[in-house]
Amino acid sequence: MVFTFGFLAVYFLLFLGLLWLWWHRKPKAAPPLSHFPKVSILIAARNEEEHIIACLEAIDRLRYPKDKLEVLVGDDRSTDKTRQLVLGYQQSHPYVSCHGIIHDLQGTKGKANVLAQLAHLATSDLYFITDADIEVPPRWVESMLRHLTSETGIVTGITTTKSKGLFNRLQALDWLFNLGLMQVVADRNLPVSTMGNNMLVTREAYEAVGGFESIPFSITEDVQLFKQVLAKGYKTANVYEPEVLAISQPAPNVLSLLQQRRRWMRGSVHLPWYMLLLFVIHSSFYPVWLPLFTHTSLGVWFLVFLGKVVLQSLFVDRCVTYIGRNIKWTYLLVLEIYLLLSTVVLLVLFFLPFKIRWKGRLY
Structure with missing residues (x-):
């Protein structure tokens, strides 16, 4: 019980800080090219x-x-x-x-x-x-x-996906969300990933x-x-x-998406420790939150979930706005379901001894 509330406190403080940094972001101006190299x-x-x-x-x-x-x-x-x-x-x-x-x-x-x-x-x-x-x-x-x-x-x-259709739009938002998290850290002059x-x-x-x-x-x-x-x-x-x-x-379908993300999770072990910690905390929210209702009221349980949704939606909205795009808030709500399901499934798949199929080859 103490661990659960301690983790949730750390989670919300961390992502409130990340949101504040993203909202007040002032990227360094890059000088124009003086010549065009090959x-x-x-x-x-x-x-x-x-x-x-x-x-x-x-x-x-x-x-x-x-x-x-x-x-x-x-x-x-x-x-x-x-x-x-x-x-x-x-x-x-x-x-x-x-x-x-x-x-x-x-x-x-x-x-x-x-x-x-x-x-x-x-x-x-x-x-x-x-x-x-x-x-x-x-x-x-x-x-x-x-x-x-x-x-x-x-x-x-930065990269995102073509976003025609709900499934593709959710993938696009997922890309921008994770890249936004990395950028906030990179803006602190810390290496993140590529x-x-x-x-x-x-x-x-x-x-x-x-x-x-x-x-x-x-x-x-x-x-x-x-x-x-x-x-x-x-x-x-x-x-x-x-x-x-x-x-x-x-990714054309759910199976391809899971293969892609499972490959990325394999690569995450090479991330700097602070990026790995950030993504571990982010991915651990649902496993910690889901059993919370057994220790408190359903009202508190739902408010914790609602707080997470609002915080995350504000962050994603800022990520999308920053590149000059707009997004309907209904997609941000559906994104939460998408992330919940994909996170739970990927956490299970990550530890299964199956090879990863990529470009028609097994690794």
């Missing part, structure tokens, strides 16, 4: 015929000099028309090239293997990494570069850790790279701005 965009693609052209067309809309841009697509043994589509696209877009990935570098698998081989082929000192089902905004490259300093190894943007679908890593930092082939393998290769770059003494930057907001395809 950059390399690395894309790992495996059976992405439905999305790869939309991804490349979004890159073509970048407001960045095309003579300073190279796009390297690694076809990871696709069995659909991904390779043919990219080869056809590059005929009219000479800055795009397609590379067949037919073997694994020692110590790598899957996406990490593709990116490792593309990094060897890249000719610039700046690697922008995104996914084949992502559409980046027009000022993506320019805006990310503005946050790069001589001490920075990794810059991370995302492999919206990141910039310098060649210097990448080579300092020996590339993906020299770091421990992880199915969350981006978080592992982030950890290793930090260990080498580089700084990182997280950017929560509409100019770097990339749009991803949502």
